[in-house]
Amino acid sequence: xxxLVDLKRQYACYRQELERAIAEVMAEVSFVGGEKLAAFETxxxxxxxxxxxxxxxxxxxxxxxxxHAIGCSSGTDALFLVLMALGIxxxxxxxVPAYTFISTGEVVALLGAxxxxxxxxxxxxxxxxxxxxxxxxxxxxxxxxxGLFGVLPDMDAITAVAAKHNIAVIEDAAQSFGAKYNERRxxxxxxxxxxxxxPAKPLGGAGDGGxxxxxxxxxxxxxxCLLNHGQSQRYYHDAVGINGRLDTIxxxxxxxxxxxxxxxxxxxRLNAARYxxxxxxxxxxxxxxxxxxxxxxxxxxxxxxxKRMRTVLIxxxxxxxxxxxxxxxxxxxxxxxxxxxxxxxGSLPVSExxxxxxxxxxxxxxxxxxxxxxxxxxxxxxx
Numbered sequence: 119x120x121x122l123v124d125l126k127r128q129y130a131c132y133r134q135e136l137e138r139a140i141a142e143v144m145a146e147v148s149f150v151g152g153e154k155l156a157a158f159e160t161x162x163x164x165x166x167x168x169x170x171x172x173x174x175x176x177x178x179x180x181x182x183x184x185x186h187a188i189g190c191s192s193g194t195d196a197l198f199l200v201l202m203a204l205g206i207x208x209x210x211x212x213x214v215p216a217y218t219f220i221s222t223g224e225v226v227a228l229l230g231a232x233x234x235x236x237x238x239x240x241x242x243x244x245x246x247x248x249x250x251x252x253x254x255x256x257x258x259x260x261x262x263x264x265g266l267f268g269v270l271p272d273m274d275a276i277t278a279v280a281a282k283h284n285i286a287v288i289e290d291a292a293q294s295f296g297a298k299y300n301e302r303r304x305x306x307x308x309x310x311x312x313x314x315x316x317p318a319k320p321l322g323g324a325g326d327g328g329x330x331x332x333x334x335x336x337x338x339x340x341x342x343c344l345l346n347h348g349q350s351q352r353y354y355h356d357a358v359g360i361n362g363r364l365d366t367i368x369x370x371x372x373x374x375x376x377x378x379x380x381x382x383x384x385x386x387r388l389n390a391a392r393y394x395x396x397x398x399x400x401x402x403x404x405x406x407x408x409x410x411x412x413x414x415x416x417x418x419x420x421x422x423x424x425k426r427m428r429t430v431l432i433x434x435x436x437x438x439x440x441x442x443x444x445x446x447x448x449x450x451x452x453x454x455x456x457x458x459x460x461x462x463x464g465s466l467p468v469s470e471x472x473x474x475x476x477x478x479x480x481x482x483x484x485x486x487x488x489x490x491x492x493x494x495x496x497x498x499x500x501x
Contacts, residue, residue: 120480120489122441123318127484132374139370149366155189158369161376162329163187166305185306186331186338189364190345193292193314193328194221197262198228199362200288200310200330203340206231206259213253213261215245216449217469222262222290223450232459234258235451237466241406243267243419247275254279260286265294265304267445267478268320268414269407273299273307288312292328296320296383297414304414305331315372320386320414321379323368385483386415392490393418393481398498401427417445418481420497425474431497432477438496443478 129136143154163169167185190196206212208230214222216235223233236249244266261280263271273289280287287308291297294304295313305311313319315327332338340357343350348359390413394404402420407413422428428444435442449469451461463470479493495501 119439120441120485120493121482122443122478122480123482124480124484125317125322128375131484132378135374135377136371139374140367143367143370150363152366154366154373155364155369158364158373158376159187159189159329161373162189162331165376165379166303166311166331168303168306184335185333186335188330188332188338188341188345189369190328190330191362191364192326193290193312193316194225195345195360195362196312196314196328196330197221197288197290198225199341199344199360200312200332201225201229201231201260202344202359203337204260204286209257210259211255211257212259213245213250214450215262215264215266215469216451216466217243217446217472218264218266218290218450219292219446220450220453220455221292222264223456226262227456231259232257233450233456235449235456235459235461235466235469237468238266238472240468240471242269242271242408243405243472244269244271245276246272247279250276251279254283254285258283258285260288262288262290263308264290264292265297265414267405267419268294268297268416269405270294270297270299270304270307270411270413272408277308286310292316292319293416294414296379298412300410305329306333309333310337315368320383320416321372321375323372323375325365325368327364327368327372329364382483383414385485386481387413389481389483389485389490390415390418393479393494396494396498401498415481417443417478419445419476419478421472422475422477428475428477434496434499434501435479438492438501440493440496441480445476445478447473449473 210231211234212226213234217238226233236253239246289308289311291304292314297304311331315323344359345362348355348357350356
């Protein structure tokens with residue numbers, strides 16, 4: 119079986135480092151907070167801000183004091199906490215793409231605000247500034263651009279639109295951690311960046327986890343308070359918050375994997391380049407990656423000519439024991455959970471078409487050349 123991801127091979131590669139890190143947490147019996155979490159947040163901050171050299175020199179004081187990395191319990195909670203910190207709720211609107219995982223819209227609805235779904239660009243599969251601008255109303259308080267499959271939207275253009283209308287930009291980097299836009303890393307492209315450490319992500323833990331990044335010290339303090347039951351100090355609660363902490367053992371595991379992330383991203387990109395070169399361009403359309411973007415290749419996705427053709431490809435992949443993924447079979451505006459907002463089939467046609475024709479194939483960093491040859495042959499129907 120060629121898996122869509124292969125966490126067993128990853129574990130085998132880093133087993134000694136991972137088991138040492140886990141053993142240290144167990145020996146210290148510090149399971150919530152503590153030095154391991156602080157060390158991971160420092161490493162995250164250095165990685166995203168491009169200051170890894172500073173972190174390696176252990177000169178943390180030299181790092182910019184106005185950029186913060188905050189571990190939390192999941193990518194969903196990261197988005198939820200930022201919206202809470204912004205005070206978004208009843209009567210507010212937040213612009214989100216229709217073609218993404220449900221968390222992006224779900225957190226808006228949970229706070230009583232209205233997710234305003236917009237269509238994605240037919241070439242890049244992410245939202246663009248023009249669509250955002252058209253969706254802004256007097257009730258709009260934020261926009262959440264998503265880096266889908268590892269490809270980032272035009273964040274500068276979206277940020278410019280947001281600034282014009284005085285709305286917040288929250289980058290949803292659940293699939294784009296490690297990607298770059300104009301030489302800047304994902305999660306450092308707006309006032310807020312949120313990511314997920316779900317195990318299958320480019321940087322994945324041994325369970326759920328996430329992180330929030332912000333350029334605001336004021337909001338950083340507020341977010342740390344909200345994710346810990348609204349506490350400013352133990353048993354003193356300044357606000358109603360949630361239990362959104364990142365477990366120390368997850369932080370220790372993620373800190374090990376973070377050290378290997380760039381090598382894994384390089385392998386993903388090499389695998390993707392090989393697919394670009396050898397997959398049948400007449401059969402499938404691939405996601406356009408703008409020249410100023412370096413993808414994290416969380417997924418390598420193919421757009422088939424029709425839903426029927428996707429079904430045929432799935433049957434071939436199954437026959438040859440090759441893993442695949444459909445991200446996502448129903449766009450958000452047509453999900454039953456959001457039925458009350460009144461969207462109808464046909465209202466966001468690009469998202470609807472992608473939902474019917476998109477399919478992802480293995481691109482993980484532990485894929486062997488022989489396995490990729492097999493995937494290419496099956497996808498091209500030459501096996």
